[in-house]
Structures are given as structure tokens and as C-alpha cells.
Amino acid sequence: xxxxxxxxxxxxxxxxxxxxxxxxxxxxxxxxxxxxxxxxxxxxxxxxxxxxxxxxxxxxxxxxxxxxxxxxxxxxxxxxxxxxxxxxxxxxxxxxxxxxxxxxxxxxxxxxxxxxxxxxxxxxxxxxxxxxxxxxxxxxxxxxxxxxxxxxxxxxxxxxxxxxxxxxxxxxxxxxxxxxxxxxxxxxxxxxxxxxxxxxx
Numbered sequence: 001x002x003x004x005x006x007x008x009x010x011x012x013x014x015x016x017x018x019x020x021x022x023x024x025x026x027x028x029x030x031x032x033x034x035x036x037x038x039x040x041x042x043x044x045x046x047x048x049x050x051x052x053x054x055x056x057x058x059x060x061x062x063x064x065x066x067x068x069x070x071x072x073x074x075x076x077x078x079x080x081x082x083x084x085x086x087x088x089x090x091x092x093x094x095x096x097x098x099x100x101x102x103x104x105x106x107x108x109x110x111x112x113x114x115x116x117x118x119x120x121x122x123x124x125x126x127x128x129x130x131x132x133x134x135x136x137x138x139x140x141x142x143x144x145x146x147x148x149x150x151x152x153x154x155x156x157x158x159x160x161x162x163x164x165x166x167x168x169x170x171x172x173x174x175x176x177x178x179x180x181x182x183x184x185x186x187x188x189x190x191x192x193x194x195x196x197x198x199x200x201x
Contacts, residue, residue, distance in 0.1 A: 050140055058089060058096035062104055065091060069141060070112060072134055073148040073177055078108040111150040115143040118175075122156055125171050133174040135182070154178045154186065 059068045083101040104110060115132050119125055132139040139146060157174040176182050
């Protein structure tokens with residue numbers, strides 16, 4: 001419930017800073033060209049583009065300016081309050097369109113670390129090509145500036161993908177968070193048949 005409330009609050013706050021006015025045009029009929037059916041003979045190829053929003057607010061956690069990426073891996077159960085201020089500010093020659101002030105509970109001190117520093121601290125991958133994921137979702141960002149809360153990581157799963165023909169050798173580093181769902185899954189007992197079983201860890 002707290003996670004839903006926190007996510008909803010942030011969603012509303014972020015949308016306050018990047019709204020685009022839309023108008024209805026009389027006589028205009030919009031047809032969805034992406035509707036597909038099983039009888040289609042042409043494969044629809046979609047190139048997803050990263051959405052750029054130049055009107056980002058400044059994010060503060062416990063009074064400290066921090067990269068907004070931390071919201072993807074910050075324990076919502078440890079959030080005490082979220083406050084939104086719409087006044088534009090400039091910090092180190094960067095203009096921000098408002099502020100989002102997040103305070104954690106008094107007994108919780110997040111431990112922030114960049115993805116590249118996390119890689120150096122916990123893995124032996126060194127300079128190997130790496131793609132980070134958080135709960136199986138690929139992180140499309142600068143790994144030096146993408147910040148996570150180290151205390152909210154349940155485990156790190158590393159998987160190597162190698163294709164010698166295409167000269168590809170990349171490691172997927174998946175950060176599994178301490179969400180309620182992930183913790184529940186980690187305690188599940190797997191029954192494989194023939195009286196074999198295992199416990200997720």
C-alpha cells in the first residue's frame with residue numbers, strides 16, 4: 001500500500017512539470033495504425049526511443065541533491081514524506097523546474113552508490129561489457145551517474161551472453177530489489193519432481 005501511495009505521489013508530482021496542452025480538432029478522425037491481428041503478413045518493427053524531458057525537477061533526499069534515478073531503487077517503506085515545490089531553481093548552472101523533497105524515516109539512512117561503483121565493489125567483471133537491469137528491466141542511462149540505494153538490493157544476478165559468430169560477449173547484471181514480491185519469491189520452495197526440491201536464495 002505504501003509503495004502504491006509513494007509511486008502515485010511521485011507520478012502526479014512529475015507530471016506537474018512536463019504537461020503538454022492538447023486540443024480537440026473538429027472533424028479529425030485518428031486511426032490507430034498499430035492495431036495488429038494474427039492474419040498480418042508484415043511484421044511490425046518498433047524502435048523504442050528514450051523519452052527526453054528537458055523540464056526535470058531537482059530531487060532532494062534528506063536535503064541532499066541527488067540523481068532522479070535513485071527513485072527506481074529506493075525503499076518506499078522507508079519514505080516519511082514527499083513534498084513538491086514548483087518554483088524554478090538553478091544549481092551549478094543547471095536549471096531545474098521545481099523541486100521534489102523526499103525525507104526518509106529518522107532511523108533509515110540510504111546508502112547511495114553508482115552502478116559502475118557497485119559493479120567494481122561486488123563483481124569481478126572489471127572492464128567487461130555490462131548491461132544493468134533492475135528487477136529484469138534494462139537500465140538505459142549513464143552508469144556513472146545512475147544512483148541506487150545499496151541497502152534496498154536483495155541480490156545481484158550475473159549472466160553472461162556470448163555469441164562468437166557476432167563477436168558479442170556481454171554480461172547482464174540484474175539487481176533484485178527488496179520488494180515484498182521479491183522477498184516472497186526468494187522464500188519459495190521449488191519442487192522439481194522425483195522427490196527433488198530446492199529453496200530459492
